[in-house]
Amino acid sequence: MPKETFFNIPAEKRDAICEAAVAEFAAHPFNQASINRIVANVGIAKGSFYQYFENKKDLFLYLLQLIGEAKLNYLAPVMQNPEQYDFFILLREMYLSGIQFAVEHPQYAAISKKLLASKGMPIYEEVMGDNVATAQTLFETLLTNAITKGEVRDGIDVALFAYLIVATNTAVLEYYTEQIAPDYGHKLMATIDQFIDFLRHGLSGAPQ
Amino acid sequence: MPKETFFNIPAEKRDAICEAAVAEFAAHPFNQASINRIVANVGIAKGSFYQYFENKKDLFLYLLQLIGEAKLNYLAPVMQNPEQYDFFILLREMYLSGIQFAVEHPQYAAISKKLLASKGMPIYEEVMGDNVATAQTLFETLLTNAITKGEVRDGIDVALFAYLIVATNTAVLEYYTEQIAPDYGHKLMATIDQFIDFLRHGLSGAPQ
DNA sequence: CGGTCATGTGACTGGACGGTCACATTTTAG
């Protein structure tokens, strides 16, 4: 939703603006992010900025669009034909692609994280709209399918575990990026596999 | 850490101030919470406020202290002698007491939640300090004990699952308060029990 | 050249904020 002018200016300038904006929104939640800082960092006048974007929200939505497109590249291969995978395999791929995205685009991940953390603020409702419910529904569908295929046991509260799977997704991501990000690669697979195994079999000492 | 004056004024006034402050910090994260709004809602002059508290952080820390004391009442009975309980029973009690606290003190819970959501902001580090690591360590200890007792299987990444248990705690809480809070009581136990069962045995369709 | 149109600019507006301070009022005590 940027104005036409934004797409007429030289590409390097556009990129510089995006870069500064990404850095700003990665460092500060929407309400705290400052247009003043962005224009100062880019080295353009404030009036110029408002010839490119309607307002702060306009810029933010545009960045989220970029982020969404970038994320789609990671997720799309996995979700090509979800039906043919085992539920836990599918989950594993989704978690992996999510972590890979976060590792390779840490600022994008920071922005997404800050957005999710602002649940309850007006910007959250405005941006997310029905998307939350959609993601929830996706996992509910996957879970239901998995139950009919016998991969997941019957009788569980599907809504609850769809919710939990989304929540633990971000938790695993945080654990990984905060605690063991340094020696990447090696431990990533081990972490994910342990986690998926936990989702399958739980923590109990009983024989698997 | 309020000033002496705060404890000299009439108790009703103190309570009114606390009430307004709790409402403010329950509705807005620390940075967005406004002293102006609080004093306006209480109906006192701004100068008066600054005779009670050093600054905004002073007030916030005081509220967190009140919250901590209230929470301790819920958690203490459970944690009297954690050694003698089965790990999953203990977890169940902790989750239950956490939810009970949140249901009976929704504003306190909102403040805590907003604080946790502001991870990365300066106020978070200042307030939480080492407490995060402490909570983490507690669960790591519990998990390690559970492993030696054979209640949890050996070979798991204790740090990872301590992290996950904390994260899923808040997730279950959110699911409960957002989705099924209306018909309280009934479904609470069912939700918790399903969740604990999941922690034990996982989601897989394999026989339990 | 001249004129039009796109782009660039930064001072400015109105508002919110946390925090201060000189002063007013009330309470306490001698």
Add this chain to the structure above:
DNA sequence: CTAAAATGTGACCGTCCAGTCACATGACCG
């Protein structure tokens, strides 16, 4: 009754913010 101590007050300060606007600069074209 008076003096001192405690408490109350709101105008004010400096700062930051999102967003505006009158104007400047430069490009393109006849």
